[in-house]
Amino acid sequence: MEAVAMAKGVLTMAHKPLLLNCLFSRSSSITSKSGVIFPGLQHGYRRSFVSTSDATSARSGTAWSKRSFVVRASSAAGEEKQPSIGFLGLGIMGTAMARNLVKAGYEVTVWNRSISKCDALVSEGAKRGETPEQTTAACDITFAMLADPAGAMEVACGPQGAVKGLSAGKGYVDVSTVDDETAKAISDAVRKTGAEFLEAPVSGSKKPAVDGTLIFLTAGDKSLFERASPMLDVMGKSKFYLGDVGNGAAMKLVVNMVMGSMMASFSEGLLLGAKAGLDPKTVIEVIGQGAISAPMFAMKGPSMVEGQYPTAFPLKHQQKDLRLALELANKVGQPSPIAAAVNDLYARATKNGLGDEDFSAIIEALKACKRTQLSNNEKTGITNSSTLRFSES
Numbered sequence: 001m002e003a004v005a006m007a008k009g010v011l012t013m014a015h016k017p018l019l020l021n022c023l024f025s026r027s028s029s030i031t032s033k034s035g036v037i038f039p040g041l042q043h044g045y046r047r048s049f050v051s052t053s054d055a056t057s058a059r060s061g062t063a064w065s066k067r068s069f070v071v072r073a074s075s076a077a078g079e080e081k082q083p084s085i086g087f088l089g090l091g092i093m094g095t096a097m098a099r100n101l102v103k104a105g106y107e108v109t110v111w112n113r114s115i116s117k118c119d120a121l122v123s124e125g126a127k128r129g130e131t132p133e134q135t136t137a138a139c140d141i142t143f144a145m146l147a148d149p150a151g152a153m154e155v156a157c158g159p160q161g162a163v164k165g166l167s168a169g170k171g172y173v174d175v176s177t178v179d180d181e182t183a184k185a186i187s188d189a190v191r192k193t194g195a196e197f198l199e200a201p202v203s204g205s206k207k208p209a210v211d212g213t214l215i216f217l218t219a220g221d222k223s224l225f226e227r228a229s230p231m232l233d234v235m236g237k238s239k240f241y242l243g244d245v246g247n248g249a250a251m252k253l254v255v256n257m258v259m260g261s262m263m264a265s266f267s268e269g270l271l272l273g274a275k276a277g278l279d280p281k282t283v284i285e286v287i288g289q290g291a292i293s294a295p296m297f298a299m300k301g302p303s304m305v306e307g308q309y310p311t312a313f314p315l316k317h318q319q320k321d322l323r324l325a326l327e328l329a330n331k332v333g334q335p336s337p338i339a340a341a342v343n344d345l346y347a348r349a350t351k352n353g354l355g356d357e358d359f360s361a362i363i364e365a366l367k368a369c370k371r372t373q374l375s376n377n378e379k380t381g382i383t384n385s386s387t388l389r390f391s392e393s
């Protein structure tokens with residue numbers, strides 16, 4: 001009821017019946033960085049309730065102020081010992097996320113398959129883990145940020161995998177973007193050891209990871225969600241608790257399916273505008289002022305016009321997410337023809353060597369397309385002489 005009372009402070013009269021209805025009918029929760037939990041909050045109303053003021057003040061502080069924040073929080077709880085943290089996977093995202101935990105004053109042990117990627121964090125105060133097994137054995141809560149389902153499975157369940165070092169009282173939080181079946185398989189293996197499991201894929205790219213403003217899409221053991229919340233708050237600006245394992249993966253795949261299509265459509269718009277004689281910079285400005293404005297377009301558009309794609313979110317990972325979203329769509333029986341077409345484009349771009357570029361390089365794959373008139377599109381069954389099919393030139 002405390003959460004309800006706190007929520008009421010920011011509710012309008014019109015929202016109250018909805019909130020009460022949600023509180024008793026939904027299984028998901030949203031938590032702001034301030035730590036207030038709103039059980040069952042409907043996502044459509046989250047803007048009214050999620051406070052970001054703490055997040056903003058924490059973000060604007062220095063590394064030292066973040067550090068003192070964590071230590072104070074611990075003392076206020078009666079000199080509770082800070083949990084020791086493991087971090088497996090130091091790619092673009094993992095490095096930034098683990099660094100924020102180190103800066104916040106946590107004792108962090110890092111491991112990465114390519115060992116040299118640990119060096120910078122070790123020089124900043126992290127310990128080096130020898131293997132995933134040794135890392136989870138040494139730490140209370142271990143986070144894993146791996147490229148894909150195969151990587152997540154190997155690190156969790158491989159010969160010297162994380163699961164081997166787990167036992168009752170420990171927690172394993174997989175923040176990689178994987179499919180629901182992978183998340184469930186890792187969850188089963190973790191829970192068999194007596195440890196707790198949370199899937200927690202993130203929305204937000206390299207900059208939010210550096211700034212500590214990621215959005216966590218969590219599901220699994222609620223008590224681990226609560227134990228890990230202070231760490232999630234260091235790395236992110238908000239967190240959703242979505243119930244059973246698999247829901248976090250599904251939410252992340254829905255978001256990234258939309259994102260991949262948006263980027264492909266934006267690219268197509270820029271190219272069409274240019275062919276029609278419009279200045280692409282003006283196209284970006286016009287889009288940015290209207291209903292379809294998006295931070296992603298404003299951030300990536302100018303460098304796309306210059307043909308520059310500094311990697312924040314690798315294109316191969318966007319294609320992986322589209323593939324996994326389509327598998328989910330297939331499983332639940334939801335036709336997704338737009339995502340299917342977009343996935344073909346990203347798959348072709350990956351095959352043609354753009355996989356390690358930022359996903360905004362999808363515009364290069366579109367530039368390489370040529371127009372083919374078809375009288376009958378055998379794939380879609382649409383018969384129309386003006387139907388266009390694109391293929392590599």
Ligand SMILES: NC(=O)C1=CN([C@@H]2O[C@H](COP(=O)(O)OP(=O)(O)OC[C@H]3O[C@@H](n4cnc5c(N)ncnc54)[C@H](OP(=O)(O)O)[C@@H]3O)[C@@H](O)[C@H]2O)C=CC1
Nearest residue numbers: 089090091092093113114146147151177205206312313317
């Ligand atoms: N970049 C982004 O903007 C975002 C990415 N994500 C998701 O986060 C995850 C990580 O992304 P990102 O950091 O960009 O990816 P990177 O490609 O930069 O890093 C991938 C990491 O996974 C490791 N890895 C891959 N396969 C294996 C394996 N078989 N065994 C052990 N380690 C393995 C890599 O190790 P090594 O260094 O040895 O290759 C590396 O540490 C992905 O699931 C991605 O979809 C989510 C939100 C945003």
Ligand SMILES: O=CC(=O)O
Nearest residue numbers: 202203204205313
């Ligand atoms: O998964 C990518 C992101 O930007 O979110």
